[in-house]
Amino acid sequence: MSMNNQGRPTSPGEAFPASIATISGDRGLDHEEALIFELGHGATGVDLPDVKVADTRLAGQRRKSAIGLPGLSEPEVIRHYVRLSRMNYAIDSGLYPLGSCTMKHNPRLNEKMARLPGFGDLHPLAPQSTTQGALELISQLMNWLTSLTGMPAVAMSPKAGAHGELCGLLAIRAAIAARGENRKRILVPGSAHGTNPATAAFAGFTVDEVPAKPNGHVDAEALKAKLGPDVAAIMLTNPNTCGLFEGEVKEIADAVHAAGAYFYCDGANFNAIAGKVRPGDLGVDAMHINLHKTFSTPHGGGGPGAGPVVLSARLAAYAPIPLLVADGKGLRLIEDQAAVPAGAKPFGRMCAFHGQMGMFVRALTYMLSHGRDGVRQASEDAVLSANYILASLKDVMSAPFGDGPCMHEALFDDSFLTGTGVTTLDFAKAMIDEGYHPMTMYFPLVVHGAMLIEPTESESKASLDRFIHVLHTLATEARAKQTERFAGAPHLAPRRRLDETAAARKPVLRWKPEALKQAAE
Amino acid sequence: MRYLPLTPDDRRVMLARIGAPDVDALFRDVPKPALAPLSAFNLPDTQGEMEVERALVKLAARNVAAGAAPFFCGAGAYKHHVPSAVDHLIQRSEFLTSYTPYQPEIAQGTLQYLFEFQTQVALLTGMDVANASLYDGSTATAEAVLMAQRITKRGKAILSGGLHPHYAETVETVAGLFGSMTRSAVTPGQPEDIIALIDEDTACVVVQSPDVFGLIRNLRPIADAAHAKGALLIAVVTEVVSLGLLEPPGAQGADIVAAEGQSIGNGLNFGGPYVGLFATREKFLRQVPGRLCGETVDAEGRRGYVLTLSTREQHIRREKATSNICTNSGLCTLAFTIHLSLLGEEGLTRLARINHAKASALADRLAAIAGVEVVTQAFFNEFTVKLPKPAAQVVEALAAKGVIAGVPASRLLPRDKAVENLLILAATETNTDDDFAALTKALSGALA
Numbered sequence: 001m002s003m004n005n006q007g008r009p010t011s012p013g014e015a016f017p018a019s020i021a022t023i024s025g026d027r028g029l030d031h032e033e034a035l036i037f038e039l040g041h042g043a044t045g046v047d048l049p050d051v052k053v054a055d056t057r058l059a060g061q062r063r064k065s066a067i068g069l070p071g072l073s074e075p076e077v078i079r080h081y082v083r084l085s086r087m088n089y090a091i092d093s094g095l096y097p098l099g100s101c102t103m104k105h106n107p108r109l110n111e112k113m114a115r116l117p118g119f120g121d122l123h124p125l126a127p128q129s130t131t132q133g134a135l136e137l138i139s140q141l142m143n144w145l146t147s148l149t150g151m152p153a154v155a156m157s158p159k160a161g162a163h164g165e166l167c168g169l170l171a172i173r174a175a176i177a178a179r180g181e182n183r184k185r186i187l188v189p190g191s192a193h194g195t196n197p198a199t200a201a202f203a204g205f206t207v208d209e210v211p212a213k214p215n216g217h218v219d220a221e222a223l224k225a226k227l228g229p230d231v232a233a234i235m236l237t238n239p240n241t242c243g244l245f246e247g248e249v250k251e252i253a254d255a256v257h258a259a260g261a262y263f264y265c266d267g268a269n270f271n272a273i274a275g276k277v278r279p280g281d282l283g284v285d286a287m288h289i290n291l292h293k294t295f296s297t298p299h300g301g302g303g304p305g306a307g308p309v310v311l312s313a314r315l316a317a318y319a320p321i322p323l324l325v326a327d328g329k330g331l332r333l334i335e336d337q338a339a340v341p342a343g344a345k346p347f348g349r350m351c352a353f354h355g356q357m358g359m360f361v362r363a364l365t366y367m368l369s370h371g372r373d374g375v376r377q378a379s380e381d382a383v384l385s386a387n388y389i390l391a392s393l394k395d396v397m398s399a400p401f402g403d404g405p406c407m408h409e410a411l412f413d414d415s416f417l418t419g420t421g422v423t424t425l426d427f428a429k430a431m432i433d434e435g436y437h438p439m440t441m442y443f444p445l446v447v448h449g450a451m452l453i454e455p456t457e458s459e460s461k462a463s464l465d466r467f468i469h470v471l472h473t474l475a476t477e478a479r480a481k482q483t484e485r486f487a488g489a490p491h492l493a494p495r496r497r498l499d500e501t502a503a504a505r506k507p508v509l510r511w512k513p514e515a516l517k518q519a520a521e
Numbered sequence: 522m523r524y525l526p527l528t529p530d531d532r533r534v535m536l537a538r539i540g541a542p543d544v545d546a547l548f549r550d551v552p553k554p555a556l557a558p559l560s561a562f563n564l565p566d567t568q569g570e571m572e573v574e575r576a577l578v579k580l581a582a583r584n585v586a587a588g589a590a591p592f593f594c595g596a597g598a599y600k601h602h603v604p605s606a607v608d609h610l611i612q613r614s615e616f617l618t619s620y621t622p623y624q625p626e627i628a629q630g631t632l633q634y635l636f637e638f639q640t641q642v643a644l645l646t647g648m649d650v651a652n653a654s655l656y657d658g659s660t661a662t663a664e665a666v667l668m669a670q671r672i673t674k675r676g677k678a679i680l681s682g683g684l685h686p687h688y689a690e691t692v693e694t695v696a697g698l699f700g701s702m703t704r705s706a707v708t709p710g711q712p713e714d715i716i717a718l719i720d721e722d723t724a725c726v727v728v729q730s731p732d733v734f735g736l737i738r739n740l741r742p743i744a745d746a747a748h749a750k751g752a753l754l755i756a757v758v759t760e761v762v763s764l765g766l767l768e769p770p771g772a773q774g775a776d777i778v779a780a781e782g783q784s785i786g787n788g789l790n791f792g793g794p795y796v797g798l799f800a801t802r803e804k805f806l807r808q809v810p811g812r813l814c815g816e817t818v819d820a821e822g823r824r825g826y827v828l829t830l831s832t833r834e835q836h837i838r839r840e841k842a843t844s845n846i847c848t849n850s851g852l853c854t855l856a857f858t859i860h861l862s863l864l865g866e867e868g869l870t871r872l873a874r875i876n877h878a879k880a881s882a883l884a885d886r887l888a889a890i891a892g893v894e895v896v897t898q899a900f901f902n903e904f905t906v907k908l909p910k911p912a913a914q915v916v917e918a919l920a921a922k923g924v925i926a927g928v929p930a931s932r933l934l935p936r937d938k939a940v941e942n943l944l945i946l947a948a949t950e951t952n953t954d955d956d957f958a959a960l961t962k963a964l965s966g967a968l969a
Contacts, residue, residue, distance in 0.1 A: 033633070035637060035640075036637050036858075036862050037637070040865065042867075043865070044867050044868050045604070045862065045863030045868065046604060046863055046864055048868060048871040048872055049871070049875065050871055051875050051878045052874070053766070053874045053877050053881070057881055057898065058766070058767070058877075058899060059739065060739070061730075061768045061899075062766065063764075063765075063766060063768050063769070063870075064768060064772070065772070067645060067765070067866055067869065068644045069641065069864070069865050069866040069869060070862070070865060070866070071865035071866055071867055072863075077606065077859065077862045077863050078606055081634070082610070082613065084629070084630040084633050084634055085610075085615035086630065087628070087630040087633075088622075088627065088628055088629070088630035089619060089624070089627040089628065090615045090616075090617070090618040090619040091614075091618040092615070092617075096620065098620055101620055101621075103618075105524050106618050109573060109574060111612060113573075113574065113581075114790075115788075116578060117586035117588055118580070118581025118583070118584040118586050119581050119584070120586075120788045120789070121586040121600075121788055122584050122587065123592070123594040123925070124597075124598050124789070124792030125594055125596055125597075125928045125932055126584075126587070126594055126925055127916055127920040129917065129920055130584060130585035130920055131584050131585075131791065132583050133580040133581055133583030133584040134584050136580055136583065137577075137580050147562055147563060147564050148562065148564075150557075159656040159794070160656060160846075162845045162846055162847045162848070163656065163660070166695070170694065193836075194836035194837070194838075195836075195847050197835075197839040197840035198835035198840060198844070198845035199835075199845040201840040201841070202845040203698065204698040204699070207840040244550065246550075247550040247551070247552060249552075250555070273551070275562065276548065276557065277548075277555050277556060278555075278557050278561070281555050281557070292848075298618055298852070299619065299620045299621070299851070300611075300616065300617055300619075300852030300853075301619045301620070301621070301622065301630075301631040301852060302621035302622065302653075302812070302849050303621075303654070303656075303850045303853070303854075304793070304796075304850045304851065305848040320694070321690075335932070335935070336935040336936065337690075338935070338936055348690060348691075348693065348694030348695075348697075349691050349694050350691065350694065351656065351657055351659045351660050351691055352657060352658065352659035352685065352687035352688060352691065352781075353791075353793060354791065354792045354793075355793055356793040356794045357790050357791035357792055357793055358788075358790040358793065358794050359794060361577070365573055365577060367564075368565070368568055368576060368577075369522075369567070369568060369570070369573050370522060370524070370567060371564070371565050371566035371568060372559060373522075373566050373567055374522040374525070374566075374567045376559060377522060377525055378522075378525060381532075383544065383547050384535055384536070384539075384547065385535075387535075387547050388535040388538060391538050391539045391540070404549070404550070405539070405541065405546070405548075405549065405550075406547075429626070432624065432626055437620075437627065438624055443836075457524075457527070458525075460526035461526075461527060461528075461534070463526075490627075493626040493627050494626065494627065494629050495625065495626045495629055495819040496626065496820035496821050496823075497820050498626065498820075498826075498827045499817045499818055499819070499820075500829065502818070503815040503817035503829040504829050504830055504831075504832075507806065507813070508816040509636075509639055509650045509651075509806075509813055509815050510636070510639050510640040510643050510651070511636070511640045
């Protein structure tokens, strides 16, 4: 017997009861973590010389009080944020079926390319002769976006989907003004993302809601009846937020155009049809493309996004500055409203500089990797996977529009939970205990207790089968009124349900030192 | 295709369960003429990782990275050293590949760093509260003006002539829909008489400090004058490191602070993604655009964090929301938060002093060149010089010699002949004495 093994038991022994309190408050690999402000102790994570500076060039504006930032060394900072990271669910660690949000695989090559010094360490106002590669990259991406959408032009600067919506509506506003008209009303289906009506209001329009038909499609007749000389545009999501393709889209577009209005398409769901259907063939005038959805630039916990907007020939002239043009010497950014080529009438500027270049690099890398055939296959696989889930679960969960195929997301409502005492929220939270991120809940608004599942093309069949098995079992148990696992779920996550009402009633939005806190109370 | 796990066999089995003959049967709602064949797309086919990397590396090589030359560009984007730990941490899968933290039980990592970020921004700016970020400094400024229009129920905004012109254009494009936008005239390097423009119709005055020409502004008198007329002062900061050395806007009476946070934690990225900082007074909280993260407790009484006050936001309020914004700059806020945590109080204040010392040294060296006049006398890490000939020509000539000399003011104000000879230069901790020597030599040569 070796010395090292003396006294060491070789069988697992008694189970450690889950209810026992640990001394540390941590539980194995699950660590509790204080705020960074509670961990500071006057150390530093950088080595910088202590340079003195005179007041002579500070205009009397030298800071008079301390900032109040904590001091920690590098290993402490790293441990803090690594521990925080472990409290997050992520697509890299599991299926993330958030409908409408498109949580697909984020290739790491894209990250590597965005960090090439020629892109990541390039200044937006460096002389244009030293940024030709960056401009060429933007130009290639523009070509991909216009080719995939069948649209003649694209504005690259919008920084996210909602920013793209704003860009599109401002182009429409400018086009209407150029015609000497005053159209103030925008038609938006009730199933639309909240950003659509919010953007319309943000751009100075009024919102008129269009109802959905019982089959989940927009009511084209009701929409046409609302058209008139004061209607500026419709905002239609296609495929729509119920996961259905609006088959009457071309007739709708024709009617909208005949009424002198424009067709804005919310491109959030372009990932269902990229490489298969060109929105330009459907009569679309403007559509934003969420690069962080369809072209997989990472969501990063809620941003940054990127939302280039493709524009029809009717709107192309109104694209905001900067414009990218080719001349004899190469590519050139036109950043001045007054220096644009003949015919261009930019409505203004969306933001400083030229857009989300870091996201452009990732998106183009994704596109070059997939190629047109891979983009098409990805759309088909996303649609196939969603239909596989719909077909596998519609016997136990209720699919309000489940008679036909869906596009890239499968929609269920809560009628299968009626009388069980289990709500959509309980059902979704129980998924957390099973190791899954919940699906999108209570959206779209046109369906009661909606559950919108988007598996994307990134899941293997084995992964889909396992997910289906879990949901099928949960639904079966709920219907049998075996509700133990639903009540108060999740039980096994880093936190139980959080009190959102209390958070909103008495907002605490920042840490304050104890002394300050007590003084305020 | 290496990113797609389904095999042809899988697809067949799945179609069989669905009861569809082929995948196009699933697209049956799409009008037949709209289903485009692959040949309709004039684009390349799938490529391996090696081939794609080769193509991208080739493109990147056609650019001159800031780190590859003596480099002095600023004007809203600044070259700083970002510690290696920052980029390593933000690439952790759990941060990089998670969504907006709508399920707080399994998103405490993101929520807690947002809470830390909001605290850091409030501390830096000297304000009561901050949101979880906006897209960038320019859009944050536009949102600030819209918020001031809502609060005051007035439309007019007065924009300082020292406000970054891209910011002014962004504000005019968005907030100009709801009121008149007046730009104050400015002589670069000099304060302006903006107070005289404030009247009873004014919603807000927007002043950047240090301004686009580098000048440190005194905000207090402008704040007092604005408040006397019932208007708000919006303070804009494009170089957030300056707050390590200078009085924060909150101490000078600002009502809203809109700032660009790129300098801390984030690379230049040819202009984006960056991170918009947005801070204000507690009393204006319900008018704040964008996400807010708040502290609460879970069912077992443990401290935790959630997105809160969402009744301001588009997914709840739709057309009555305070803004249409949906995303924030998640990962860029994380980079900001980690870098600032590494810096701490001592690190940030030292970094700020180093920046000021570097810029002061550079200004002294340039002032000694015949024909060069430093027009900004009070500055942080950026200042403007007047050259005897158009600055854009000089910058191109120096770029040809491998020196990136700064931003010609004409790049930002192309129609203003008075700024044609002005060059805006920034110096940061990344600049060495060799950089200064290379610039002074090249500039002397170009002006000789």
